[in-house]
Amino acid sequence: MLKCYDCFEKSKDTEAVGVCIVCGKGLCMEHIKEVEFPMKGGYPLPNLNLKKGLPRMMCRECIDTVFGEDMCV
Structure with a gap:
């Protein structure tokens, strides 16, 4: 079974x-x-904006790197 990396540390x-x-x-x-x-x-409707964003799972370290430490998640 896969283990949590942050807990393992x-x-x-x-x-x-x-x-x-x-x-x-x-x-x-x-x-x-x-x-x-x-x-x-995307193709075939590149200018279409979706009504709602898609949920994605991330670790805190990557959230801070991608969005900055000020993002409240």
Whole structure:
């Protein structure tokens, strides 16, 4: 079974519930964060804006790197 990388660094043995879409490390419910990305359409409708962003799972470290430390997630 996949284990949470962040818990493993703290000598805890916790099962992961998902993986970060940026770095790919396994994360437990305590460390995984859901981030909603705004999405634009692609072929054949490149100018279509979706009404709602798509949820993605990320770790805190990647959220801070991609969006900056000020993002509240």
